[in-house]
Amino acid sequence: MAKDIFKKCREYRDAQDARAQGFYPYFRCIDDSRGNHVLCQGEEKIMIGSNNYLGLAQDPRVIEAACDATRRFGAGCTGSRLLNGTITLHEQLEEALAQFLQREAVLLFSTGFFANQGAIIALTESEDAILCDRENHASIIEGCQxxxxxxxxxxHNSALALRNRLKRLPEEAGKMIIMDGVFSMSGDIADLPGMLQVAKEYEAITYVDEAHSLGVLGPQGRGTVHHFGVNDEVEIVMGTFSKSLGSMGGFIAGSRELIEFLKHKARCLIFTAALAPAVVGGVLKALEIMQSEPERIDQLWTNTRKMHEGFKSIGFNIGSTQTPIVPILIGSEAKAFRFAQRLFEEGIFATPAVYPAVRYGEAIVRTSFMSTHTSQDLDLVLEIFAKLARELGTFDDPIYTEPGRRRNVFDFALSEQARTKTL
Ligand SMILES: Cc1ncc(COP(=O)(O)O)c(C=O)c1O
Known part of the structure; x- marks a missing residue:
């Protein structure tokens, strides 16, 4: 008898069990959104679970530009960039981004996930080594696999560990080091200067994912490589439109020859439909606003500092974050789910992150802040977190009472499949 492929589906009960206990935190449906506040089943919630750092997803000028693009080009491109899907707006956005990031060329992909997968798969061959920070985003891990x-x-973020890995590789092997500029769970900023020094010693090329740093770090939000002044030393930059730029889609920026190669070899580009006109029109406008209204980024950092201080003064462990992504350490998965559920009941939208997104038993509630959160929003968030920590006994958990466990808690756990592919 043939193996039953659907057996695992029938036996999968995690989500159902969580629903039965009233703690299921995923796929929450939003009926209406103003960015910093959303409406869920008629109730208003403060949104601290998005990546809409500059509030541009709801900006009327962005929405109008998206509508204009739709009126001119239609609802979709109905084909791949390579064939019938390229419109002038794609080329304009590539040009605008190349100028903004001070790169020779840029190539758009339909998602950031595809940008990472497409570039990594197209670029590396069997004799090449891909050195990957353990906390890198799933799209990078999937691409590497x-x-x-x-x-x-x-x-995670250890130039020393990177050197030890590189040391063991044959000199002639191609070597590519990939890291997030800002890590999506811990909020850490990559130690680019340290990594680049090691990269040079071993003639490795470097690839930085700027998904969470675009619009957040560096002059005018140009990202981590500009924040550290190392743009000329990093060969490949990847970014997304799904965070500060308030939409969806991704890109790779680099040399003209890199982009020419990816345009013709990246299967995640060639075999999928091009970004819809509305998306590209909206992103073009968002990019323009991001540059002309730097006060948005200033406000984002004011809000970020307030929340770092606020959470720490309540007693929460927020790891080593340096950015608007603020992970709140809770401990067990059940506790993190309960915490997130109580937050929701109290009017706050934030989701838990559990293994394998974070280390087992060290679940977090992931929070992230926006320039459009008001002081009132933020004070209320802190008040409710403090109340729930008391109510749920968060600080009595061994993760808080055993001091040794308070360090290095956000080490990303690779899947078993990834482990077996390692040296
Ligand atoms: C670091 C990082 N890279 C890539 C992606 C994928 O981006 P997209 O949402 O555009 O597919 C994400 C999204 O969560 C991310 O956090």
Whole structure:
């Protein structure tokens, strides 16, 4: 008898169990959104679970530009960029981004996930090594797993660990180091200067995912490589439109020859439909606003500092975040789910992150802040977190009472599949 492929589906009960206990935190439906506030089943919630850092997703000028693009080009491109899907707006956005990021060329992808997958798979061959920070985003890990190159994870944000990995590789192997500029769960900023020094020693190329740093770090929000002044030393920059730029889609920026190659070899680009006109029109406008209204980024950082201080003064462990992503350490998965559920009941929208997004038993409630949160919003968020910590006994958890466990808690756990592919 043939193996029953659907057996695992029938046996999958995690989500159902969580629903039965009233703690299911995912796929929450939003009926209406103003960015910092959303409406869920008629109730208003303060949104601290999005990546809409500059509030541009709801900006009327962005929405109008998206409508204009739709009126001119239609609702969709109905085909791949390579064939019938390229419109002038795609080329304008590529040009605008290349100028903004001070790169020779840019290539748009339909999602950030595809940008990472497409570039990593197209670039690496079987004799190449891909050195990957353990906390890198799933799209990078998936790309590395699907690529012919060998995935070599290294300890989160450790140039020393990177050097130890590189030391063991044959001199002639191609080497590509990939890291998030800002890590999506911990909010850490990558130690780019340290990594680049090691990269040079071993003739490795570097690839930085700027998904959470675009619009957040560097002059005018140009990202981590500009924040550290190392734009010329990093060969590949990847970014998304799904966070500060308030929409969806992704891109790779680099040399003209890199982009020319990816345009013709990245299957995630060639075999999927181009970004819809509304998306590209909206992103073009959002990019323009981001540059002309730097006060948005200033306000984002004012809000971020307030929340770092606020959470720490309540007693929460927020790891080593330096950015608007603020992970609140809770401990067990059940506790994190309960905490998130109580937050929701109290009018706050935030979701828990559990293994394998974070280390097992060290679940967090992931919060992230926006320039459009008001002081009132933020004070209320802190008040409710403090109340729930008391109510749920958060600080009595061993994760808080055993001091040794308060360090290095956000080490990303690679899937078993990824582990087996390591050296
Ligand atoms: C670091 C990082 N890279 C890539 C992505 C994928 O981006 P997109 O949502 O545009 O597919 C994300 C999204 O969560 C991310 O956090």
């Amino acid at each position: 699907a690529a012919l190159g060998q995935l070599i994870p290294f300890r």
